[in-house]
Amino acid sequence: MENKVLVVYYSLEGNTKLIAEAISKAVSGDILQIKPKKDINPKSKMRYLIGGKKSITKEKPELLPYDIKAEDYDVLFIGTPVWAGNFAPAMRSFFAGTNLKHKKIALFSCNGGGNGKTFENMKSELQGNEFLGEIEFKNPLKNDPEKNVEKAKKWAEDVCKRL
Numbered sequence: 001m002e003n004k005v006l007v008v009y010y011s012l013e014g015n016t017k018l019i020a021e022a023i024s025k026a027v028s029g030d031i032l033q034i035k036p037k038k039d040i041n042p043k044s045k046m047r048y049l050i051g052g053k054k055s056i057t058k059e060k061p062e063l064l065p066y067d068i069k070a071e072d073y074d075v076l077f078i079g080t081p082v083w084a085g086n087f088a089p090a091m092r093s094f095f096a097g098t099n100l101k102h103k104k105i106a107l108f109s110c111n112g113g114g115n116g117k118t119f120e121n122m123k124s125e126l127q128g129n130e131f132l133g134e135i136e137f138k139n140p141l142k143n144d145p146e147k148n149v150e151k152a153k154k155w156a157e158d159v160c161k162r163l
Contacts, residue, residue: 003163004030005160006032007020007027008077008079008094010080012051015110016080016108016110018141023077026157027156032066033066035063036089037064040054052084054089055084055086060089060092060096063094075103075106076105076106077156077159078122079107080110082113085115087121101128102128104132106134106159107135108155109134111138112138115136118136135151
């Protein structure tokens, strides 16, 4: 039986989007971009401060509706930017509103400094699933985007070979 693959991600500045699209192409998976109804302005000089506060206070912003049901997929690649050492609040909303159990999940993140407890915290939110792997990318749009796209594709292909 062929596994149905979905790449779910949130991206503020485009880094996570770049990686998510590369993964989706590499594994012929569907893609779902999570978007809050009211998002932070990616050009704002205060975006890191605002995003960090929202992450620390564990906000769950209301999301724009989407028509893909993550529950219908067997394998999920889930990606987020790292805000204050954690995953973005939009992903917290997605986790709260989606019943993800008995799935195979691979995690990816994009950050400018460190990953903090991002993967550990995501796994805590996603208990009851099998984790296939995790990978982080440092500012992939600024640091050789082509190399990062290839790294993402290779990682995703390797994850899927183990299914």
